Amino acid sequence: MPARELLPGERRFTASALFADLAIIVWFVFSLFPIIWMLLLSLKSSAEQTSTYFRFSPTLENYAIVLSNRGTELTSVDYKAALITSVINCVGAVVVSLIIGIPAAYAAGRWRFKGSDGLMFQMLSFRFAPELMVVVPLFVIYNQIGLFDTKVGMIWVLQLVTMPLVVWILRSYFQDLPEDLEQAALLDGYTRRRAFLMVALPLVRPGIAAAALLAFIFAWNNYVFPLILSDTAASTITVAITKFLGGGGQAYYNLTAAAAIIGALPPLVLALSIQRYLVRGLSFGAVKS
């Protein structure tokens, strides 16, 4: 972000500018300290894990333990399996949402058809509905039809999270796309389908990437669905990490911290890579930047 142009009479270096910088620093100390502290804790050995000092001899052992069978033996949490399940669930959910959501977003962005407002409103209502409202009946239904604790069942229920994001974000991108481009393609003898695939779709690629990554992040961070609708086979890292805390007897704070860092890393990396599109995505296209 380049420096903002100053208003007439405004000066760059003043007492109030200094105060503003101080206030910003205070916020970021509060905001970043817990993450930094977890990082430090995850590098501490078992002997040092209960000390609250910043000086210690760092080790990567905790990460190795958490991701290996040793961690499972110590804490009875198979974190590596949960990590793999999380990846499968989230990628599956996002792919399904893209395949089904892109055509719907295109239809709603290009045409006003009977029920298009209803479709969009319904999608939005899923974003704001209390999850348990849907999950409690699903808990019963899944147990009856054998979808409980399966990845297919998780991918299906995650649509509640990923589908509204994909449809709302991409509709706003399709709406911003000048219709003339597709018209020109049609003039050149393209069919509607080819005009969509060859002209419209490539032009909203940044939107698709942003929607897909954001949907992945939210699916990854979801807790309620795997908590209720899975046991072991489809259980994800968000559920697995809470089990580190619940272990009776011996506590493994350093392992918990390592697990937290591992679980937080994928969303952080993805979010930083789509930062430009984040505002628009998080506000469902309501705020464009």
Added chain:
Amino acid sequence: MTTSKTTPTSQGEVDSAAAGGSSAAASKRPAPKQVPGWRRAMRPYLLAVPAVVIIIGILYPFAIGAIYSFLNYGAVNPNPRFVGLRNYASILSDSTFWQSVGTTLAYALVATAVETVLGVAIALLLNRSSLIGRTLERLLILPLMIAPVIAGVIWKLMFNPQWGVLNHIFGLGSTFDWLSKENAFFSIVLVDVWIFTPFVAILVLAGVRSLPREPFEASAVDGAGWFYTFRRLTLPMMWPYILVAVIFRLMDNLKIFDAIYVLTAGGPGIATQTLQINAFQDSIIRLDYSRGSTYMFLLWIIVFVIARYLVKLLGRAQARAAGSEV
């Protein structure tokens, strides 16, 4: 919804291909296949069908849940019977429910208010765009992207009275309990503020940056003070952005679950029991599906009423910011 039949925002492609001076050039290329009118009219529907299937698939359990709330269904009672409004009567006359409503509303209001004030402040500070601000701005979203559950775990480790880092830093000794009956509410609000203030901040910051420059130049030339400019210019123009952020935050805070469940699971006692926590305990721990569903239906009504009101407010604010209404 407003039109009786599909109205493509463009002309039909068949007409436009033959129109204008490009017809000579177009005739050399393969002519576009005639697509029957009814198929063109069906196009948006066909594209939307898979999404509609998904919507139905999600609305189905939703409807089932609504039906549960009129039954006496639970794991101990697999052959449910219609009991009318008895679940509602029993819950509405239960003091625990009203306590949960109070906790939920208090939590949603306090957390949303703090996040909004802090978020707007941070956005305005970052908009001053000093070197420090521009450097740190990239890191603003980090807490927001961490799963709320993991954030809960992180803070739970820091809250620990014996060896948690917070008591050490603030010199509170090993007896101060962040998650005690008196403190737990404020501690979970603190965690929520930590996670979600950046959400408000980045939305409002995007809004502030998109504001036109001229009114601010004029106000600076006229010698208006900082506070006067903020109250009369910045705030009204930013209002739609702030409202969008408030809507998202309030709705999410009303159905807060993840962080509370990890930090306190609603306790100690029922000190931090919100409606979703309550519904979880009823339907998943005690396996009383009907009671849990009734809880959720009541929460849904609360969310729905508030959402309708706020969306109406947003529409009015956007109209005013666009200048069509004063």
